[in-house]
Amino acid sequence: MTLLASVTPISHRGPADRVTPLLRWGKWAVLVLAAVLYTWALGRNGYANDYYAAAIYSGTKSWKAFFFGALDAGSYITVDKPPFALWVMGLPARIFGFGTWSMLLPQAAAGVASVALVHSAVRRALRGLGARAAGAAALLAALVMTLTPITVAINRDNNPDTVLVLLLVAAGWCCLEAIRTGRLRTLLVTAVLVGLAFNTKMLQAYLVLPAFALTYLYAAPGTFVRRIGRLLAAGAVLVVTSGWWMVVVDRWPASARPYIGGSTDNTVWDLVIGYNGLGRIFGGEGNGGGPGRLPADVPEGVTRAFGGGPGGGAGGGFGGASGAGRLFNDVMAGQISWLLPFAAVALVCGLVLVARPGPGPSKGTGMDAVRASLLLWGGWLVVHYAVFSFSSGTFHPYYTTAMAPAVAALTGIGGVLMWRAARASAVWRLILAAAVAVTGAWSFVVLRRTPEFVPWLAWAVVAGTAVAVLALVVHRRGGAARAATAITVVALAAAVAAGLAGPAAYAVTPLGAAVNGSNPTAGPSQGMGGPFGRAGFGGPGGPGGVGGMNPPAGKDGTAQDGTAQEGNRQGGRGMRGPGGQVDAAMAAYLKRNKGSATWLVAVDSAQSASSLILSTGEPVIAMGGFTGSDPAMTVEKLQRYVAEGKLAYILTGDGGFGPSRGASSEVTAWVKAHGTQVQATEYGGTDGSGSSLYKLG
Numbered sequence: 045m046t047l048l049a050s051v052t053p054i055s056h057r058g059p060a061d062r063v064t065p066l067l068r069w070g071k072w073a074v075l076v077l078a079a080v081l082y083t084w085a086l087g088r089n090g091y092a093n094d095y096y097a098a099a100i101y102s103g104t105k106s107w108k109a110f111f112f113g114a115l116d117a118g119s120y121i122t123v124d125k126p127p128f129a130l131w132v133m134g135l136p137a138r139i140f141g142f143g144t145w146s147m148l149l150p151q152a153a154a155g156v157a158s159v160a161l162v163h164s165a166v167r168r169a170l171r172g173l174g175a176r177a178a179g180a181a182a183l184l185a186a187l188v189m190t191l192t193p194i195t196v197a198i199n200r201d202n203n204p205d206t207v208l209v210l211l212l213v214a215a216g217w218c219c220l221e222a223i224r225t226g227r228l229r230t231l232l233v234t235a236v237l238v239g240l241a242f243n244t245k246m247l248q249a250y251l252v253l254p255a256f257a258l259t260y261l262y263a264a265p266g267t268f269v270r271r272i273g274r275l276l277a278a279g280a281v282l283v284v285t286s287g288w289w290m291v292v293v294d295r296w297p298a299s300a301r302p303y304i305g306g307s308t309d310n311t312v313w314d315l316v317i318g319y320n321g322l323g324r325i326f327g328g329e330g331n332g333g334g335p336g337r338l339p340a341d342v343p344e345g346v347t348r349a350f351g352g353g354p355g356g357g358a359g360g361g362f363g364g365a366s367g368a369g370r371l372f373n374d375v376m377a378g379q380i381s382w383l384l385p386f387a388a389v390a391l392v393c394g395l396v397l398v399a400r401p402g403p404g405p406s407k408g409t410g411m412d413a414v415r416a417s418l419l420l421w422g423g424w425l426v427v428h429y430a431v432f433s434f435s436s437g438t439f440h441p442y443y444t445t446a447m448a449p450a451v452a453a454l455t456g457i458g459g460v461l462m463w464r465a466a467r468a469s470a471v472w473r474l475i476l477a478a479a480v481a482v483t484g485a486w487s488f489v490v491l492r493r494t495p496e497f498v499p500w501l502a503w504a505v506v507a508g509t510a511v512a513v514l515a516l517v518v519h520r521r522g523g524a525a526r527a528a529t530a531i532t533v534v535a536l537a538a539a540v541a542a543g544l545a546g547p548a549a550y551a552v553t554p555l556g557a558a559v560n561g562s563n564p565t566a567g568p569s570q571g572m573g574g575p576f577g578r579a580g581f582g583g584p585g586g587p588g589g590v591g592g593m594n595p596p597a598g599k600d601g602t603a604q605d606g607t608a609q610e611g612n613r614q615g616g617r618g619m620r621g622p623g624g625q626v627d628a629a630m631a632a633y634l635k636r637n638k639g640s641a642t643w644l645v646a647v648d649s650a651q652s653a654s655s656l657i658l659s660t661g662e663p664v665i666a667m668g669g670f671t672g673s674d675p676a677m678t679v680e681k682l683q684r685y686v687a688e689g690k691l692a693y694i695l696t697g698d699g700g701f702g703p704s705r706g707a708s709s710e711v712t713a714w715v716k717a718h719g720t721q722v723q724a725t726e727y728g729g730t731d732g733s734g735s736s737l738y739k740l741g
Contacts, residue, residue, distance in 0.1 A: 067179035071163055071186060078159045078190040082152035082199040084555045087144050091658055092202040093561030095670065096130065098654035099123045100202070101142050102663070103134040110134055112293065114302045115650055118642045118663035118690075123650075124306030124319060124670050126289060128243040129204035147202055154210040155199030161213045162189045162449050165220055166456045169417035177460050184540070185456030192448040193550035193566035194379035194441055200554055201564045204244050205445050211241040212252050213449045216420060219256045223416050226265040228274055235278040239285025246320040248446065249286075251431055255423025263416035290316065303676040305650070305669040310676075327436035362563050363432075363439040370433045371444065377490045378567040380444040380451070382547045384429075385486055387451045389479040390458020391422040397461045417457060425450035441565050463536075466516065477516040480539045484509025487546040497568035498549050508542030626656055626695065630737065633727030634693055635660055642690040645737075646682075648672045648697070665691065667711070679714045686741045694719065697735045715740070 091097035095115070103110035105117040112119060113127030123130070132154070133147045140146045167182035189195065199206050215237035222231035234256065241249035257275055264271050290312040293301065304310050306319040315321075364373040372381050395418055398411040428447045432439065462479065465472035484505055491502035515535035550567040626634075626647070634644050646665035647653050649672030653664040667677035685691040696712050719738030 064176065064179075067176065067183055070179075070183045071160075074163070074183065074186045074190055075156055075160060077187075078156045079152070081190065081196050081551060081555065082155045083149070086148055086152065086200060088557075089148060089200060089559045089561070090144060091561065092144075092148060092200075092559055094654040094658060095123060095562070095650055096133075096202045096204070097147065097561075098650075098657040099127075099130050100134045100137055100147055101658060101661075103130060104138045104142050109302075110138075112302050115305065115653060115666055116643070116657055116663040118665070119302040120643065120663070120665045121303045121650075121669055121674070121676050122305045124315065125204055125245060126243040126312075128240055129207040129245075132207050133202060148200065151202060151206045152199055154206045155195065158206075158210045158213045158449065159186050159189045161210075161217050162186055162452050165213075165217045165417070166453050168224070169220065169413045170457060170460065172411070172413055173460075173464070177464065181456040181460040183456075184459055185452040187540075187544065188383060188455045188547075189448055189452035191544055191547045191551045192380065192445070192451070193382075193547055193553075194564075195445045195448045196551045197379075197554045197559065197564040197566040198442045198445045201442075201559050201561055203442060203561075203564070205442055208241050208244045208249060209445055209449065211237050211244060212249065212446065215241065215252065215256070216424070216449065219260060220413070220417060220420060223260055223264045224413055228277065231260070231274055231278050232281050235281040236285045239282050242286040243289050246316050247324075248320075248443070251427050251446070252424050254427055255420050258423060259416055259420040262419065263412065303669075303674065305666075305674055305676075308675065324437040324439075325431070325435045363441050363443075366434050366436050366439070368433055370439075371429065374493055376441055376444065377493070378546075378550050379441045379565060380447055382487055382490065383451050383455050383483065383543060386479055386483040386543065387425060387454040387458070389475075389482070390454045390462065391418060391425070393475060393479075394418045394454070394458040394461045395422070397465055414457065414461070417453065421450045421453040421457070425454060440563055442563070473516050477513045480512050480516065480543070481509060484512075484542045487542070491546055491549075494568045501545060501549055505542050505545050508538045508545065512538035512542055626652065627729050629727050629729040631656065631660055633722075633729075635662065637692070638662065639692065640689060641692045643685075644693070646677070646691055646694040648695070652695075675708070677708065677711050679710050682711055682714065682740075689741070692740055693722075693737060694740060695735055695737050 099109070099113055099115050099122075102114055102117040106114070106119065108114070109117050109119045110131070111127070113122045113125070113130050115121055115123055133150050136146045136150055137143070163182045163186035166185040167178045170178035170181045195209075215234045218230050218234040218237060221227075222234060238249055238253065238256075260275060261268075261271050264274070266274075293304070294311050294313060298310055304312055304315055307314040308318065362375070364370055364375045370376060371384065395415070398415045398418065425447060428444075428450065432444060432447070462472060462476045466476045487505045487509075488502050491497070491505065495502075512535055515531050515538060518531065553566050553568065554564070626645075638644050642663060643665045644656070644660060644662035646667055647656065648666075649668050650666040650670045651672075653666035656662075656664045665677075668674050669676060682691070682694075694715055696715060715738050719740045722737040722739055
């Protein structure tokens with residue numbers, strides 16, 4: 045018999061165990077709350093992350109660009125991720141027209157769907173404990189998921205992590221169902237979903253696999269050999285669904301497809317194991333934290349953003365230095381850490397409460413599904429915590445949104461298990477009170493790091509925590525029913541309010557300002573700070589930023605709807621992000637003189653190209669990819685483009701991050717020797733930007 049069953053029998057459920065209206069309607073209230081948080085004033089986010097927005101826009105103009113995930117409609121180079129998330133956002137943009145809502149509403153919908161799936165998974169896991177316990181745990185988990193600050197921020201953006209989380213949560217749901225029912229097809233669907241997640245963000249999708257495989261191996265029905273065989277079958281499906289796009293692209297003639305952005309040899313395989321794989325763990329190759337590709341003269345703010353000092357560093361990146369405390373530092377704590385201590389306690393205590401002697405899975409008890417769920421979500425959390433904490437490569441705070449489902453599920457499941465035990469045991473009352481106290485204390489610490497942000501909230505959390513702890517300690521089973529009920533309500537309400545007040549305060553902040561598309565965060569300081577601030581590195585509202593979405597410009601330099609593109613040219617510049625050196629006058633000159641060329645101009649990096657694509661509506665070559673360091677352009681390729689009339693202008697020295705800022709020294713030398721420099725006076729611009737425009741051919 046399990047320890048939990050010994051203190052709270054599950055076989056005597058009566059009318060009091062029926063689902064209350066609060067639990068019945070609470071799920072819909074939370075889903076409505078999630079929808080509001082993820083869509084309120086969504087239009088002010090404009091293009092969000094220019095890099096992905098440009099690829100989505102280009103995909104609406106070319107099915108070839110759509111399939112490959114190319115940055116430009118001419119399909120010169122891809123973004124540095126596989127294209128599934130771009131497809132999710134790009135299809136509505138093709139149907140309804142490219143704009144903020146058609147691009148970002150699918151992201152918000154995916155976020156709401158993730159909340160619903162977490163609720164469903166937790167409710168199904170605990171239904172053996174009764175409808176009320178299952179409903180309460182599911183409601184708490186859904187609320188935690190909804191109010192996770194970094195999740196609110198990323199669900200209002202167009203980075204691929206929102207789609208990644210939805211696919212992984214759906215896979216977790218199916219894995220638990222496969223364990224419960226023993227159906228092979230459900231396990232195979234799990235593999236398909238993880239494969240789609242791989243085609244969203246590559247190896248990050250596989251961080252859930254240890255938890256899925258070990259939980260299935262332990263808890264699924266059937267003999268050990270049968271479970272191994274089914275896992276092997278699922279593995280085969282996983283390989284196919286993960287690798288089909290990579291195989292197709294890598295076998296496609298390189299001359300007839302875009303260069304694979306982020307790779308060193310123009311293959312998706314190199315991107316998988318390099319920049320988006322081991323590079324994220326160990327640094328280097330443009331990922332920071334090791335012998336990377338950032339030269340010594342890159343500005344300090346850029347090197348901090350990409351992982352430390354020149355040529356690498358300590359793997360700091362956007363999320364701070366790697367180490368066990370990374371997720372609790374000043375940058376990360378307010379994004380994801382609020383309930384991490386409680387989730388850890390809930391995992392350990394939950395496993396203790398549902399433990400049973402003897403090896404192997406137990407069958408036929410109400411704890412089977414609970415035990416499997418704890419193992420799956422616990423393994424999910426532990427693996428993500430270890431990888432995110434100790435990886436030395438580029439690390440953004442928004443990566444941690446992948447931890448939110450596990451934190452939410454463990455909080456809901458473990459919280460209800462501990463509460464049921466606490467109602468019958470003084471020891472468990474003290475344990476639960478201690479967990480609530482630690483959660484409140486950590487929330488107080490995080491809030492006091494920015495005392496100017498809702499200054500009274502930290503003290504309100506202390507008060508609520510004190511009330512909850514006191515109510516838990518004095519609670520006694522039996523006695524006057526009315527008094528016991530009152531104490532129960534006070535304890536639960538105070539504990540939930542104190543635990544979620546801090547995250548809720550952070551979670552609403554993204555609604556009040558345009559998202560920092562490249563590095564979305566929540567809280568009193570949205571964005572990475574440093575020399576770019578919120579409005580620099582791809583953030584709307586900065587130089588050339590977009591306050592509200594304007595459609596890409598037409599042939600005459602005005603928006604396709606006939607309005608001026610002032611939102612895209614604040615400060616008189618036609619692109620934004622570090623190194624964006626094309627002003628409105630140059631952009632208009634290039635459009636007037638493009639002729640029949642495929643590309644408007646070639647620039648060093650995607651930061652420059654993406655903003656120019658969005659402000660002009662024309663294909664632009666990003667010679668060096670995202671950081672400007674991809675070896676995508678060669679003299680031979682450039683000569684061919686010029687000879688075929690596909691390219692007539694090239695802008696050199698426009699601020700990429702890699703060696704020679706994007707274009708190789710050979711390309712730059714050839715351009716200077718064979719091109720004609722266009723003086724700023726020819727297009728009415730200003731000289732002194734540090735970049736040079738050349739006419740070729």
